[in-house]
Amino acid sequence: MLSKKTKYGIKALSFMAKRKENTPIQISVIAESEKISLKYLEAILLTLKKAGILSSKKGKGGGYYLLKKPKEIKMSFIMRTLEGPIAMVPCVSLNYYEKCDDCPDEVSCSVHKLMIEVRDASLKIFNNRTLEDLLK
Amino acid sequence: MLSKKTKYGIKALSFMAKRKENTPIQISVIAESEKISLKYLEAILLTLKKAGILSSKKGKGGGYYLLKKPKEIKMSFIMRTLEGPIAMVPCVSLNYYEKCDDCPDEVSCSVHKLMIEVRDASLKIFNNRTLEDLLK
């Protein structure tokens, strides 16, 4: 299941990408428009800022703004930042690899290969789709 | 993330499919071999039985056995039975459709279309892979 965190994050980013000018936009504006809890959205945007997707400006007239063009923001990066690993099991994750504690041998594991297939299929989509693609 | 429930279920089914004869096999044998909690595995196999994948025989010499040939058991059915919806959001689920409460309009939702793509890619894999494929 996609978490609300990720969903809200994508919606907020889409909202920002949709605007004509990339001027700072207040959290409260996005929260109201997209019907997201203000405080929760604060935390999400902060995460995206730390990841390098967003930057912010303080004080009057301040707010958040995109650091890159929507076309340059891959969905795979957004997904990893908010949702975590794209793979369904840690033992096939490219960025968050971890050995399964219940698996003595990955090669003979019946689940392993199947999950690699699924990961590759998902990754293919997330790598080839950018924030811009979502606006259409 | 793939739940342990699903992972254990697939491992148990693979174990059964790997045997030469489809004679009843005791839960305890599978649990030991695959290092799965006995009681937990009981619940999982019961679910698979109710779904029509397995059947069981009581009394001495009893146990669980496959109702179909491994070749005839699609991974998509196993996944739906144990893991639930294959889609990442309810609003793009084929078998468990539900409207998103935070989404006024699916058509204009930026997440919707992306998740349909991901669902289709995953489904393509799960529909074209059977239990037999996992044994290789």
Next chain:
DNA sequence: TATTACCCTACTTAAACCATAGGGTAATAG
């Protein structure tokens, strides 16, 4: 008829998710 092994219900623990509350702090306008 005793044994075997499935069947069922309820409970516990731990973790993650989804917020909410409240204040701190930096930047800006005037």
Next chain:
DNA sequence: CTATTACCCTATGGTTTAAGTAGGGTAATA
């Protein structure tokens, strides 16, 4: 300089789900 704005950070709690445990019931078989 100072008040305001709006981001920044920490802590806390409710809810849900996953994962596993406990204990006994019941049907089938040798």
